[in-house]
Amino acid sequence: xxxxxxxxxxxxxxxxxxxxxxxxxxxxxxxxxxxxxxxxxxxxxxxxxxxxxxxxxxxxxxxxxxxxxxxxxxxxxxxxxxxxxxxxxxxxxxxxxxxxxxxxxxxxxxxxxxxxxxxxxxxxxxxxxxxxxxxxxxxxxxxxxxxxxxxxxxxxxxxxxxxxxxxxxxxxxxxxxxxxxxxxxxxxxxxxxxxxxxxxxxxxxxxxxxxxxxxxxxxxxxxxxxxxxxxxxxxxxxxxxxxxxxxxxxxxxxxxxxxxxxxxxxxxxxxxxxxxxxxxxxxxxxxxxxxxxxxxxxxxxxxxxxxxxxxxxxxxxxxxxxxxxxxxxxxxxxxxxxxxxxxxxxxxxxxxxxxxxxxxxxxxxxxxxxxxxxxxxxxxxxxxxxxxxxxxxxxxxxxxxxxxxxxxxxxxxxxxxxxxxxxxxxxxxxxxxxxxxxxxxxxxxxxxxxxxxxxxxxxxxxxxxxxxxxxxxxx
Amino acid sequence: xxxxxxxxxxxxxxxxxxxxxxxxxxxxxxxxxxxxxxxxxxxxxxxxxxxxxxxxxxxxxxxxxxxxxxxxxxxxxxxxxxxxxxxxxxxxxxxxxxxxxxxxxxxxxxxxxxxxxxxxxxxxxxxxxxxxxxxxxxxxxxxxxxxxxxxxxxxxxxxxxxxxxxxxxxxxxxxxxxxxxxxxxxxxxxxxxxxxxxxxxxxxxxxxxxxxxxxxxxxxxxxxxxxxxxxxxxxxxxxxxxxxxxxxxxxxxxxxxxxxxxxxxxxxxxxxxxxxxxxxxxxxxxxxxxxxxxxxxxxxxxxxxxxxxxxxxxxxxxxxxxxxxxxxxxxxxxxxxxxxxxxxxxxxxxxxxxxxxxxxxxxxxxxxxxxxxxxxxxxxxxxxxxxxxxxxxxxxxxxxxxxxxxxxxxxxxxxxxxxxxxxxxxxxxxxxxxxxxxxxxxxxxxxxxxxxxxxxxxxxxxxxxxxxxxxxxxx
Numbered sequence: 001x002x003x004x005x006x007x008x009x010x011x012x013x014x015x016x017x018x019x020x021x022x023x024x025x026x027x028x029x030x031x032x033x034x035x036x037x038x039x040x041x042x043x044x045x046x047x048x049x050x051x052x053x054x055x056x057x058x059x060x061x062x063x064x065x066x067x068x069x070x071x072x073x074x075x076x077x078x079x080x081x082x083x084x085x086x087x088x089x090x091x092x093x094x095x096x097x098x099x100x101x102x103x104x105x106x107x108x109x110x111x112x113x114x115x116x117x118x119x120x121x122x123x124x125x126x127x128x129x130x131x132x133x134x135x136x137x138x139x140x141x142x143x144x145x146x147x148x149x150x151x152x153x154x155x156x157x158x159x160x161x162x163x164x165x166x167x168x169x170x171x172x173x174x175x176x177x178x179x180x181x182x183x184x185x186x187x188x189x190x191x192x193x194x195x196x197x198x199x200x201x202x203x204x205x206x207x208x209x210x211x212x213x214x215x216x217x218x219x220x221x222x223x224x225x226x227x228x229x230x231x232x233x234x235x236x237x238x239x240x241x242x243x244x245x246x247x248x249x250x251x252x253x254x255x256x257x258x259x260x261x262x263x264x265x266x267x268x269x270x271x272x273x274x275x276x277x278x279x280x281x282x283x284x285x286x287x288x289x290x291x292x293x294x295x296x297x298x299x300x301x302x303x304x305x306x307x308x309x310x311x312x313x314x315x316x317x318x319x320x321x322x323x324x325x326x327x328x329x330x331x332x333x334x335x336x337x338x339x340x341x342x343x344x345x346x347x348x349x350x351x352x353x354x355x356x357x358x359x360x361x362x363x364x365x366x367x368x369x370x371x372x373x374x375x376x377x378x379x380x381x382x383x384x385x386x387x388x389x390x391x392x393x394x395x396x397x398x399x400x401x402x403x404x405x406x407x408x409x410x411x412x413x414x415x416x417x418x419x420x421x422x423x424x425x426x427x428x429x430x431x432x433x434x435x436x437x438x439x440x441x442x443x444x445x446x447x448x449x450x451x452x453x454x455x456x457x458x459x460x461x462x463x464x465x466x467x468x469x470x471x472x473x474x475x
Numbered sequence: 476x477x478x479x480x481x482x483x484x485x486x487x488x489x490x491x492x493x494x495x496x497x498x499x500x501x502x503x504x505x506x507x508x509x510x511x512x513x514x515x516x517x518x519x520x521x522x523x524x525x526x527x528x529x530x531x532x533x534x535x536x537x538x539x540x541x542x543x544x545x546x547x548x549x550x551x552x553x554x555x556x557x558x559x560x561x562x563x564x565x566x567x568x569x570x571x572x573x574x575x576x577x578x579x580x581x582x583x584x585x586x587x588x589x590x591x592x593x594x595x596x597x598x599x600x601x602x603x604x605x606x607x608x609x610x611x612x613x614x615x616x617x618x619x620x621x622x623x624x625x626x627x628x629x630x631x632x633x634x635x636x637x638x639x640x641x642x643x644x645x646x647x648x649x650x651x652x653x654x655x656x657x658x659x660x661x662x663x664x665x666x667x668x669x670x671x672x673x674x675x676x677x678x679x680x681x682x683x684x685x686x687x688x689x690x691x692x693x694x695x696x697x698x699x700x701x702x703x704x705x706x707x708x709x710x711x712x713x714x715x716x717x718x719x720x721x722x723x724x725x726x727x728x729x730x731x732x733x734x735x736x737x738x739x740x741x742x743x744x745x746x747x748x749x750x751x752x753x754x755x756x757x758x759x760x761x762x763x764x765x766x767x768x769x770x771x772x773x774x775x776x777x778x779x780x781x782x783x784x785x786x787x788x789x790x791x792x793x794x795x796x797x798x799x800x801x802x803x804x805x806x807x808x809x810x811x812x813x814x815x816x817x818x819x820x821x822x823x824x825x826x827x828x829x830x831x832x833x834x835x836x837x838x839x840x841x842x843x844x845x846x847x848x849x850x851x852x853x854x855x856x857x858x859x860x861x862x863x864x865x866x867x868x869x870x871x872x873x874x875x876x877x878x879x880x881x882x883x884x885x886x887x888x889x890x891x892x893x894x895x896x897x898x899x900x901x902x903x904x905x906x907x908x909x910x911x912x913x914x915x916x917x918x919x920x921x922x923x924x925x926x927x928x929x930x931x932x933x934x935x936x937x938x939x940x941x942x943x944x945x946x947x948x949x950x
Contacts, residue, residue, distance in 0.1 A: 095805025111614035139586035304810025317814030330570025335779025337914035339792030387921030446862030
């Protein structure tokens with residue numbers, strides 16, 4: 001399939017092979033053509049909801065592939081400056097501010113980037129700090145020289161406790177090390193006007209990039225949240241956006257049979273209705289390992305909802321599970337093949353790796369080993385993927401494969417955007433609010449109460465009055 | 476709780492707090508004392524099955540805490556030799572041969588070990604290669620000097636295609652670099668007599684450690700599989716075994732209210748019967764992050780079975796999901812709080828971290844940030860754990876907490892053994908074979924067939940005759 005859009009990239013599009021979801025192959029355990037057809041009015045509605053919602057409300061993410069020429073130039077310019085002096089680049093962020101940068105780094109940089117010599121690395125060392133574990137923070141400080149480090153603090157609200165704690169720690173260390181002016185060392189990515197970080201950024205004279213109000217954290221990888229770290233690493237961010245634009249065109253096809261994201265969402269929707277409450281994302285490529293983590297957030301937070309748009313009480317959601325091929329064949333596949341019929345497996349497959357590694361001949365007197373010689377690792381990996389797919393299918397387990405022609409900036413952009421569109425369609429099919437996360441408020445407020453933040457006395461009293469634990473249930 | 480065993484360690488035992496599994500707190504969504512009591516005959520049977528099975532069949536792992544004094548001395552001696560000359564130590568293995576070494580490394584070594592200077596590291600750089608991705612293998616070769624690297628090839632059968640492919644590649648490179656005698660550079664961990672690797676080891680004059688026939692891969696972390704890598708890293712392996720021995724004593728308590736592994740297994744068993752087909756393992760400590768991966772294997776492969784001991788067709792299994800606190804509060808907790816009532820969350824909590832990090836005061840004009848100052852990161856992490864626990868409990872979601880007094884060799888040994896015992900009890904409750912993995916054979920054989928291995932012609936024909944995919948289902 002060649003590129004049909006008018007972008008300047010000729011990269012092939014990813015494909016979705018959903019044969020092993022269908023009753024043609026799975027029999028009664030599969031989805032029939034008829035079931036799909038019965039769904040068409042619902043699918044058409046969902047498609048129209050997404051189409052009409054483009055660029056409005058929290059759907060600003062659909063504009064991202066098209067409107068960022070100027071910002072890309074600014075990001076690339078800033079990144080160039082950072083690359084000139086910084087030995088390390090540290091993202092301080094959590095959730096959507098961390099998962100995207102991590103996934104893209106793993107996909108498009110050397111897999112041992114930080115251990116390469118400076119020459120070979122050709123970019124700063126890269127760290128994404130997305131937790132408040134004191135041991136981990138000390139470990140980072142043991143290996144970076146803050147005077148040669150650029151920190152990118154990312155939080156849309158500027159109120160994220162984890163990220164702002166990291167900020168307070170780093171600023172304190174920086175001011176001790178380099179003096180009052182820390183503006184060279186910190187770049188802030190946040191809201192234009194609202195929140196705390198923009199105020200702080202202005203006070204400290206920090207370089208700032210913005211997240212539009214209309215783009216939520218988990219849909220923000222193609223904003224400066226993801227583009228700046230990628231550019232610092234030397235990744236072709238315009239290529240990523242071009243890939244997203246290519247995918248966007250396909251995802252606006254109203255014919256479900258030509259729209260991979262709409263089809264994938266619909267198949268998952270039907271599968272959920274059949275009791276598949278688990279969605280396994282299993283890349284057969286280490287480079288795509290953390291794409292599974294990124295997917296887990298967008299799928300879990302967007303679809304895990306207890307109320308639908310009509311106000312009905314529901315408890316929707318499909319639990320995403322990350323696995324890695326072939327590694328997890330030796331950990332999870334026993335369960336996937338023999339356990340409950342409760343999951344849909346999505347393989348992520350790559351047609352052409354960036355390296356080919358031939359397995360040398362050897363151990364000729366041991367046939368169990370010798371047969372491997374002469375094959376490539378690539379062939380072995382691909383054969384194992386096909387074999388696992390075969391075993392699952394033979395055991396009548398729903399599975400399908402997203403096939404990337406290769407892993408590059410363009411296809412990574414495609415893949416990110418594909419998952420965003422798939423999630424949007426799935427949310428529309430479920431008729432829920434895809435873009436909120438009310439369920440995390442309770443925990444946030446309880447944290448504030450436990451830490452004695454002003455204004456949380458009522459919540460503190462609620463916690464104090466919660467049912468008491470009994471020591472007999474602690475052993 | 477002080478140590479009551481007669482081992483020479485005074486380390487406290489881990490505790491299990493299962494208050495939030497019980498109806499006292501969860502109401503109808505919880506498990507009542509009565510439900511537990513009704514189960515007692517079944518629990519007693521399961522307990523006795525495990526007790527009587529100790530040391531027999533595939534339960535050799537129960538002996539491991541007690542019988543390895545001599546082998547530990549040999550491992551420590553070998554490790555000392557490796558530490559003297561090797562700059563890098565690379566484990567070549569997959570599944571049980573990789574997950575344990577990785578988990579223990581993350582738990583007990585510096586979190587940026589490979590990036591530390593040689594002096595601070597005080598051990599070789601450490602790599603676990605558990606995939607056959609060509610890009611990843613090249614990435615490893617870019618950062619190690621094979622002449623200064625010791626490889627530990629681990630496969631019980633000696634027939635694991637992934638590991639033996641890696642072996643062929645590494646041996647070829649080694650022989651080109653150091654000549655015919657590669658015995659200094661490779662240590663083999665495998666079966667005493669059976670399989671290919673022992674033959675190869677003898678031919679190549681390799682130092683060899685053994686995995687007993689009675690210990691399966693996923694129960695092998697406390698054999699030389701895990702002990703050698705740990706010893707090379709300078710970890711107190713006798714302390715790990717002492718912790719396992721301490722835990723073993725507690726797990727042999729017939730009274731379920733004094734036996735945390737039996738209680739945890741029983742609660743999960745009841746939860747499974749109530750439709751909780753998902754088990755989330757959520758450590759609130761980066762050091763325990765990969766314990767969740769190790770747990771995912773032992774829980775998935777052991778319990779995911781399609782036949783019980785009586786030959787009945789079943790499809791048992793609870794899908795393990797790894798999460799990390801607080802990180803995944805910003806990714807998964809929305810789903811856990813509002814989604815289906817289909818999961819049990821297990822928190823892994825640490826009472827005392829090895830570091831304390833104070834969040835400095837700052838941003839005094841911004842209350843949303845300023846309130847954090849003066850607290851420690853440790854307090855923040857702990858408050859967030861308690862808050863998440865509270866939010867889940869308020870939403871009536873089953874959860875419980877395994878509390879480690881601290882993370883050290885002893886408590887890591889305890890934890891590994893606790894999970895092994897919990898798995899054994901759960902398998903006995905389900906009345907299945909906990910120790911086999913027939914479901915992975917299909918994929919293995921299909922791989923052989925696809926790669927043209929001799930003797931797999933029939934399987935190849937079967938694959939060729941499988942239902943054909945249709946191009947209309949590829950978009």
